[in-house]
Amino acid sequence: MKKYIIQSIRLSLVLLVLLCIIYPISIAIAAKLSNGNGGGEKIYKNGKVVGYALLGQSFPQPQYFLGRPSAIGYNAAGSGGSNKGPSNPDYLAVISARIDTVLKYNPSLKRKDIPADLVTASGSGLDPDISEQAAIIQIKRIAAYRKIDERKIAELVVKYTDRPLLGILGPKRVNVLKLNLALDELK
Structure with missing residues (x-):
């Protein structure tokens, strides 16, 4: 049981970093590089x-x-x-x-x-x-x-x-x- 809880916490932390930090930053960077700097052309x-x-x-x-x-x-x-x-x-x-x-x-x-x-x-x-x-x-x-x-x-x-x-x-x-x-x- 303890093994599954530790795996769940690790997966949650990895997904938290990936989806709440890395993904939004990469989208913001892509927007700034696009026409209109993310504000629309x-x-x-x-x-x-x-x-x-x-x-x-x-x-x-x-x-x-x-x-x-x-x-x-x-x-x-x-x-x-x-x-x-x-x-x-x-x-x-x-x-x-x-x-x-x-x-x-x-x-x-x-x-x-x-x-x-x-x-x-x-x-x-x-x-x-x-x-x-x-x-x-x-x-x-x-x-x-x-x-x-x-x-x-x-x-x-x-x-x-x-x-x-x-x-x-x-x-x-x-x-x-x-x-x-x-x-x-x-x-």
Whole structure:
């Protein structure tokens, strides 16, 4: 019996040091070495913070790229999804309204051509990225609203498209805030 108690105390002490001291210190060091020194990568415009690279924002104006919808109104203080399933009538009504909005601003699209990430919220409600396809289908609308050649906007989309990690992990994605800020810089 005494043997097991001593082993339990030793294991508890090892885990205490490992999980309460070494692990938090290593995470703090990794955070300090990352973009933003652990405070998040801030995005500036004219010397002022306009957002964070890892937090989505709403862009309801038709001259901007639409981001991923949020079930929580882009409130970073309380991230989360809607918890409504695909058979829930309220959820289906929300999705239908989002589809109608996308079609209203992009009349040349067909329902089947709308990428899911333009009408469904992410699990956190704060996803800052859309798929490359979601950005591409919006180019025509934005070019018409801004009276800019579609090729210039397409070049921006290509420039701000992040490739998958190691070339294979995850899809291509576009940070909407960075893309919209670059769009404002286009002449």
